Amino acid sequence: xxxxxxxxxxxxxxxxxxxxxxxxxxxxxxxxxxxxxxxxxxxxxxxxxxxxxxxxxxxxxxxxxxxxxxxxxxxxxxxxxxxxxxxxxxxxxxxxxxxxxxxxxxxxxxxxxxxxxxxxxxxxxxxxxxxxxxxxxx
Numbered sequence: 778x779x780x781x782x783x784x785x786x787x788x789x790x791x792x793x794x795x796x797x798x799x800x801x802x803x804x805x806x807x808x809x810x811x812x813x814x815x816x817x818x819x820x821x822x823x824x825x826x827x828x829x830x831x832x833x834x835x836x837x838x839x840x841x842x843x844x845x846x847x848x849x850x851x852x853x854x855x856x857x858x859x860x861x862x863x864x865x866x867x868x869x870x871x872x873x874x875x876x877x878x879x880x881x882x883x884x885x886x887x888x889x890x891x892x893x894x895x896x897x898x899x900x901x902x903x904x905x906x907x908x909x910x911x912x913x914x915x
Contacts, residue, residue: 821850823862824875824904826886837873844868844906846888863903867911874903874911 820834821827826847827839833850840849844867851872854864859873867874877883877891878901885891885904892912893902908914 823850823859823873824885824889825850840872844909846906847886849889849906865903865905865911867905867909869910874905877902877904 821831821837821839822834823837825833827833827850828841828848829839831848833839837850837852840851851874852858854871854873856864858864862876863874864871865874866872875885877885879885879891879899888907889904890897890907890912891902892898892905893900895911895913897907897912903911905911906914
């Protein structure tokens with residue numbers, strides 16, 4: 778009963794907005810003089826560098842440490858959750874890894890290699906830390 782009474786009171790309190798065109802709106806940010814970096818931070822995507830000040834887009838997290846130079850946006854996986862990327866084992870952790878194809882110009886960033894079958898490849902593979910088990914290291 779209370780819910781019905783509350784709903785009736787809310788509907789009764791609503792009014793139609795008229796005269797909207799009578800208002801003038803002014804921009805609070807001058808886009809011609811404000812650097813785009815001041816307008817907000819783009820969240821990093823799979824395989825992008827990341828840090829506390831450059832976070833990853835959810836559900837990704839920033840994997841850091843000496844194995845991951847510059848940070849590495851990823852997420853834990855079991856099998857196919859990463860599609861179209863790949864779920865691979867990097868030093869005992871199952872992580873989503875972005876696709877790469879060095880020969881086609883889709884390479885990996887510095888500190889990461891395009892690997893397949895635990896070795897670097899110039900063909901189709903996944904970007905992983907160059908010194909990781911996924912790329913034949915450690």
